[in-house]
Amino acid sequence: MATEPTAFEAVFAELEECVGVLEQGGLTLEAALARFEEGMRLSAQCSVILDQAELRITQLLADDEEAEPAF
Amino acid sequence: MRIFDIAEVMSYARELLESDPVLGDLWVQGEVTKVYQSTAGHLYFTLRGASSQLECVMFRSALRHVRTRLEAGQAVVAHGAVSLYEARGQFQLYADLVEPEGLGQAYLQFELLRRRLEDEGLFALERKRALPTYPRRIGVATSIGGAVIHDIQRVLARRYPLVEVVIAPCAVQGEAAPREIVAALQRLNEYAASRLDEARRLAAIDVIILARGGGAPEELAVFNDEGVARAIFASAIPVVSAIGHETDHTIADLVADVRAATPSVAAELVSPDCETLRATVDEWRRRVAVAATTALQTHRQRVDSARQQLLWRSPQSQIAAYQQRVSDLAQRTRGAVAQQLANRASQLQARQLQLLALSPTTTLARGYALCYDPSSGALVTAANQVRPGDPLEVQLHQGVVHSEVRGTASSAVADPHANPVERGAANGHRAHRV
Numbered sequence: 001m002a003t004e005p006t007a008f009e010a011v012f013a014e015l016e017e018c019v020g021v022l023e024q025g026g027l028t029l030e031a032a033l034a035r036f037e038e039g040m041r042l043s044a045q046c047s048v049i050l051d052q053a054e055l056r057i058t059q060l061l062a063d064d065e066e067a068e069p070a071f
Numbered sequence: 072m073r074i075f076d077i078a079e080v081m082s083y084a085r086e087l088l089e090s091d092p093v094l095g096d097l098w099v100q101g102e103v104t105k106v107y108q109s110t111a112g113h114l115y116f117t118l119r120g121a122s123s124q125l126e127c128v129m130f131r132s133a134l135r136h137v138r139t140r141l142e143a144g145q146a147v148v149a150h151g152a153v154s155l156y157e158a159r160g161q162f163q164l165y166a167d168l169v170e171p172e173g174l175g176q177a178y179l180q181f182e183l184l185r186r187r188l189e190d191e192g193l194f195a196l197e198r199k200r201a202l203p204t205y206p207r208r209i210g211v212a213t214s215i216g217g218a219v220i221h222d223i224q225r226v227l228a229r230r231y232p233l234v235e236v237v238i239a240p241c242a243v244q245g246e247a248a249p250r251e252i253v254a255a256l257q258r259l260n261e262y263a264a265s266r267l268d269e270a271r272r273l274a275a276i277d278v279i280i281l282a283r284g285g286g287a288p289e290e291l292a293v294f295n296d297e298g299v300a301r302a303i304f305a306s307a308i309p310v311v312s313a314i315g316h317e318t319d320h321t322i323a324d325l326v327a328d329v330r331a332a333t334p335s336v337a338a339e340l341v342s343p344d345c346e347t348l349r350a351t352v353d354e355w356r357r358r359v360a361v362a363a364t365t366a367l368q369t370h371r372q373r374v375d376s377a378r379q380q381l382l383w384r385s386p387q388s389q390i391a392a393y394q395q396r397v398s399d400l401a402q403r404t405r406g407a408v409a410q411q412l413a414n415r416a417s418q419l420q421a422r423q424l425q426l427l428a429l430s431p432t433t434t435l436a437r438g439y440a441l442c443y444d445p446s447s448g449a450l451v452t453a454a455n456q457v458r459p460g461d462p463l464e465v466q467l468h469q470g471v472v473h474s475e476v477r478g479t480a481s482s483a484v485a486d487p488h489a490n491p492v493e494r495g496a497a498n499g500h501r502a503h504r505v
Binding site for chain 1: 204205207215224227228231232233234235236237238239240241251254255258259262345348349352353355356358359360362363365366367369370
């Protein structure tokens with residue numbers, strides 16, 4: 001079985017949440033700094049996912065039960 | 072011999088008619104006569120042939136598909152099922168479609184299927200599902216030989232290379248195509264179901280593109296196939312149709328959750344744009360930095376303001392205040408003492424003036440004298456205090472007279488001028504008091 005495609009959506013959503021929490025304010029200094037580091041890490045992770053992504057192709061053949069890489 | 076009841080006859084004949092495959096799915100042509108619409112909304116008309124006629128009824132439910140009004144004299148093709156209306160012993164066609172003659176069989180069949188599936192709710196808008204925003208896997212049911220799959224791959228590689236494309240190859244034209252398309256859709260659904268992430272409720276395939284490349288227009292019939300329509304409807308995964316023609320909608324387009332004009336457009340519809348995402352990520356990164364800086368400044372301001380408050384509450388200022396009070400009090404004390412001293416001084420002056428008024432010196436100046444006993448220094452105020460021969464000092468306003476008593480008389484003072492003391496000669500200079 002093929003590995004799960006990278007969950008960009010999850011990281012992206014985490015980053016969005018991070019932005020929201022930070023912008024809402026009211027955090028302790030430690031929490032704000034931790035969120036900042038998290039935001040930097042998540043955005044870097046998003047960029048890496050976007051930069052390194054390469055389209056994967058799988059074929060589902062009628063006769064064959066297994067999915068095979070195509071092309 | 073058996074004698075039948077009328078109802079039995081009718082019922083028997085009706086069942087016979089309705090069990091016949093030809094009469095149950097009948098296309099018939101003729102000329103319309105005697106059109107009549109009942110108050111209930113059903114349409115009654117007669118179809119006439121060269122030498123015979125057929126009574127027809129079209130119920131209100133079927134009538135809503137009819138766009139043009141049926142008129143006597145029209146040559147039409149009707150579809151429906153023949154049966155018996157028992158109450159009147161009437162042999163009639165229950166029509167579900169009446170179209171002008173000459174439209175072609177493909178159109179008539181398409182129209183009939185479209186109406187039936189629409190009535191069943193296969194095209195219902197409320198059934199259309201939203202496409203995923205960030206798909207993980209995109210299923211593609213199409214022919215593997217054509218340009219279609221390359222177009223889709225090219226668009227996805229450019230826009231959203233994060234995705235995995237799962238291709239279920241199938242013929243999209245020819246006799247085997249409908250069956251292969253149905254099988255491909257089922258295969259994609261089975262693949263997704265077998266890899267369903269129960270914990271995260273993530274479908275293994277988020278969306279399916281059913282695509283056809285170029286090809287003869289007459290091959291569109293494949294996508295007007297009822298089996299294909301039902302397979303799209305049955306798909307648990309949203310289906311985007313990309314049949315590759317701009318004008319006519321196929322049945323597959325109508326059942327699909329979204330219709331795309333071309334396979335490339337379909338690929339764009341199911342994928343977010345990477346560049347937009349990059350821009351969004353950059354924007355969010357910037358906002359994270361700004362918000363964190365703001366948080367930092369907020370905390371710095373809180374520290375500053377706390378320090379300011381500390382300064383305000385510092386004992387330094389209290390000490391200064393006390394110093395000020397002490398200095399004030401000292402000032403007031405000094406003022407009060409000076410005032411009192413001044414008061415006393417002025418009182419003293421007043422007393423001095425009083426004293427001056429009472430002083431014997433003043434009296435002496437008026438001519439009175441003071442007599443002393445020089446031995447004791449006591450004032451002599453009565454004659455019997457001295458005897459003749461005693462020395463007597465007489466104090467005048469100016470100077471002293473040393474004198475001696477020659478005699479005394481004890482009378483009280485009657486006349487201030489009758490001075491009993493004889494004035495001695497002044498010695499011309501101030502005498503010492505003894």
